[in-house]
Amino acid sequence: MKELSKTVTKTILTGIQPSGVITLGNYIGAIKQMVKMQEEFKSYIFIADMHAITVPQESNLLHENIRSLVALYIACGIDPNKNIIFIQSENEYHANISWLLECNTPFGELSRMTQFKDKSSKNNNFCAGLFTYPILMAADILAYDVDFVPVGIDQKQHVELTRNIAIRFNKKYGETFKIPDAYIAKEGTKIMDLINPIKKMSKSSENPKGVIRLLDNLDDIRKKIMSATTDSDCKIIYDIENKPGISNLINIYASITGQSIKEIENYFANQNYGEFKKQVADVVTREIEGIQKRYYAIINSNEIDNILSENINIVREIAKNKFITMKRKIGLYR
Ligand code: TYM
16 A cells, blocks of 8 residues: 555646656656655656657557656656556546546637647647647646646646646636646756757657667766767856856756755866766766666566556546546536
């Protein structure tokens, strides 16, 4: 049995798409926050596989990535005894709730989502799900009455939309949802691409040299950091505007070591970029080495299936109750 309900009062939830091996950005932006918060909060963490199919996926690969992400969560320190880990598509009430929310969300508001504008501009053959994706995300969150949603800054707008949807629904139909807040860490809110540091590090990036994936070979990770784009000014100072590459490396170092940006600037004040990058590579590879060891120890174990099978019953019950409440309020009952 889970230890969850004993002492904790506040609830957190987050999800990651299994659309490829997750990146250092996902780890720092979302997973690390959950690991920090799991002692204090009742925590849900899921595999956002229905979000992943809003862009084309190869079925076999998607199937593998789903299991792999569960193993990575655990390997990264998400404790299955303190968190409810589950697969979104196994809980059909997320999609059911999403439809009820879709019918209560103005088209215009959804059209303002910057992630949709960005993704749809890259390929005009996109599916309708890419547009309604933030409402499914709202359903994921609102089904569980969570207090906080730990995410990277790129998802902040979607959490704000979720809040608007919940406030509007509560006003129209009476108190139904708790209003959640995004929880965004101070450092590492957005880890940038190593080659093009004005773009976020992303699973779908075309250039693999700019992206660190948690299952990359450790030597490759070191090489990627050593060849990260910097500038010619030779000062290790945090300045996103003028020094995006160095600022990104400072951010990565800060997020992993827990040191503040000021401390890092002082510590590296008289060192050169080569030495700084080497130390960034040391802390990153050390962290990822541990994750990989744990990952390979559990990826083929029954532990993963046992956890998922136990948890799906818990989350289905919660989301089902929310769905029934919503239906009654809307008038969908006999
Ligand atoms: P996804 O899969 O794009 O990213 C998962 C989490 O990682 C964060 N993230 C980053 N943080 C810092 N730097 C980066 N370069 C970086 N790249 C990604 C994201 O902000 C996110 O927190 N729609 C979501 C998944 C989702 C979800 C939810 C999240 C579905 N339902 C409900 C929270 C609550 C997504 O596509 O994340």
